[in-house]
Amino acid sequence: MSTPERLIESTRELLWERGYVGTSPKAIQQHAGAGQGSMYHHFAGKPDLALAAIRRTAEEMRATAEAVLGGSGPAFARVEAYLLRERDVLRGCPVGRLTMDPDVIASDELRAPVTETLDWLRDRLAGILQKGVEQGEFVASLDPREIASTIVATVQGGYVLARSSKAPAAFDTAVRGLLTLLGACAPSSPTPASSASRANSQ
Template sequence: MYSAVMSTPKTTSERLVEATRELLWERGYVGTSPKAVQQAAGAGQGSMYHHFTGKQDLALAAIRRTAEEMGAAAEAVLGGEGSAYARIEAYLLREREVLRGCPVGRLTMDPEVIADPELRAPVEEVLGRLRGRLAEVVQEGLDSGELRGSLDPEEIAATVVATVQGGYVLARATGSRAPFDSAVRGLLALLAAT
């Protein structure tokens, strides 16, 4: 670990992981080749295989870090100030690179990621934790009477996460973030209705 004071003294290993994260986000696991990673990282063949055993190992490091970041970003909003509704709204309206899709959710469409327990674990874990955390916030809203009492926290949490994940799909299909924003506004309207 560096003291984070100097101007980005990135190690080769570090650059390889970052390059892999970008490529996985853009092209998925199947579409990401070791060679492409090396070029993006400015590292040689031998260098890559010195630091990582292969493609799967590299992807594992990349996916773990991406999942970690996503979890932290969500917690930053959901653990913040404000009413339950306000925090869910903040989560839904949080800044996102909508047209790039979700770097974690995207991986679920990759059969080789889903088939590999190691690669899949961080994906499942972070999405599960997100749902759990949202369910807690919904429960707070129910307890305080802010949200209607007939709602099931786990279900609403799943609906919230699904709307975001599906919003990415609609945005990418049209090449515009508009449908993502529409889906989110629709959900907020439904949640707001007393």
């Protein structure tokens, strides 16, 4: 791995673990096994390196989500696969955690990849849910954008619950609850008795 790559990957790890303030240039250099001269040869400074790291993390999150959401099959199955995919929930979301970092949120440049990624995820989920509505998987009254926002909020909130309780089960419970609610949005099929009653009345 080249020196710039080591610096970016080290910054990604440290941002995830310590946040922006806790990620000092010295800590990055030690983690990457690079000298101060090497770091400032490739990057203008800590903000420049942090931006490269955040962009890389955002790109990875999109690719991981798309690998599941981009599959074939019914909308519910694709959303379910996304919600149930393997995660290190006790570490939290590497992108979502940045929203709680005041230094990242205060910087338009550092915040942009975070906002763009979460917006992309909501839009991607909304598009899948919209197809589900159009194909009759969900009731016509379901609002794809509202449900997409609920999915993202549940995942991010699930990370918080799991980290707070130090138990992945808290995340799993939130996800199962959401899937139950989403499953309840399927159109109700008429029972044989009700179908027969309608036929006799015609």
